Amino acid sequence: MDLGIRGKRALVCASSKGLGRGCAAALAEAGVDLVMNARGAAALEAAAAEIRAVHQVGVVTVPCDITTGAGRAAVLAQGPFDILVTNAGGPPPGLWSDWSREDFLRAIDANMLTPIALMQAVLPGMMAKGWGRVVNITSVSVKAPVPVLGLSNTARAGLTGFVAGTARQVAGKGVTINNLLPGIHATDRAVALDGAVVKARGITMEDAIAERSATIPAGRYGTAAEFGATCAFLCSSHAGFIVGQNILLDGGATNATL
Numbered sequence: 001m002d003l004g005i006r007g008k009r010a011l012v013c014a015s016s017k018g019l020g021r022g023c024a025a026a027l028a029e030a031g032v033d034l035v036m037n038a039r040g041a042a043a044l045e046a047a048a049a050e051i052r053a054v055h056q057v058g059v060v061t062v063p064c065d066i067t068t069g070a071g072r073a074a075v076l077a078q079g080p081f082d083i084l085v086t087n088a089g090g091p092p093p094g095l096w097s098d099w100s101r102e103d104f105l106r107a108i109d110a111n112m113l114t115p116i117a118l119m120q121a122v123l124p125g126m127m128a129k130g131w132g133r134v135v136n137i138t139s140v141s142v143k144a145p146v147p148v149l150g151l152s153n154t155a156r157a158g159l160t161g162f163v164a165g166t167a168r169q170v171a172g173k174g175v176t177i178n179n180l181l182p183g184i185h186a187t188d189r190a191v192a193l194d195g196a197v198v199k200a201r202g203i204t205m206e207d208a209i210a211e212r213s214a215t216i217p218a219g220r221y222g223t224a225a226e227f228g229a230t231c232a233f234l235c236s237s238h239a240g241f242i243v244g245q246n247i248l249l250d251g252g253a254t255n256a257t258l
Ligand code: NAP
Pocket: 013, 014, 015, 016, 017, 018, 019, 020, 037, 038, 039, 040, 041, 043, 064, 065, 066, 067, 087, 088, 089, 090, 091, 137, 138, 139, 140, 182, 183, 184, 185, 186, 187, 188, 189, 190
């Protein structure tokens, strides 16, 4: 299917690896020029070089921390953008009783206030043009809390509330905002979460992955490529009537009717 977005320009945050990279690659495959970002310059340049070579699109790299004001200013200076994909690393796991006010503020800054600031920066330009797409990478924890990810449960719920209201205020100008909710995907983040299980329970990595896979009706972890393909469709010309939705990509792991 032609996604109808060839020649558009996208900012894909936190995209040198994992789900962000999957989104960047899928948008590039649809002919979208990219601004990619991550903190580590080497991995970012390597990802950008591969995408340029495979998809022949323009890719600008901005190595910086997207959760800082200076980082956001650096990526936004590369605008304007037709498409925004927000993303950043997830908060660390722990127990509800562990976290201090500073821990909560860090998580809220990274996973709620950063995507909100980016949307506030790009939405006026998209609305003036009469076309725009925003996809926020959030988490399954928005629909079904993950006990060890209380910081994520908290911060992402706040972002979800902001999107629910804002998406309906900008839709009339041809701009859609939706959230993609990953369940477990085979990325470095999953390795870190499984590594914590290995450490806590003294089991092998293979056993930790097998145990977690057994909780997923699809029987496996998701891939960054299939996550990216869903993101690219949400950014496509065909998705203009999908507004303010929270789309769960979890292989059926969340046992719910709706
Ligand atoms: P990942 O494989 O660890 O990749 C994270 C990417 O983000 C890397 O490119 C990393 O590069 C970049 N990054 C991290 N913090 C950044 C920052 N402050 N500024 C700029 N770039 C940053 O993670 P992932 O699995 O793709 O996860 C992406 C998001 O989805 C996370 O918020 C995660 O919590 C959430 N999620 C993932 C899963 C899963 O199963 N994978 C499930 C639910 C939710 P640098 O380190 O070089 O900056």
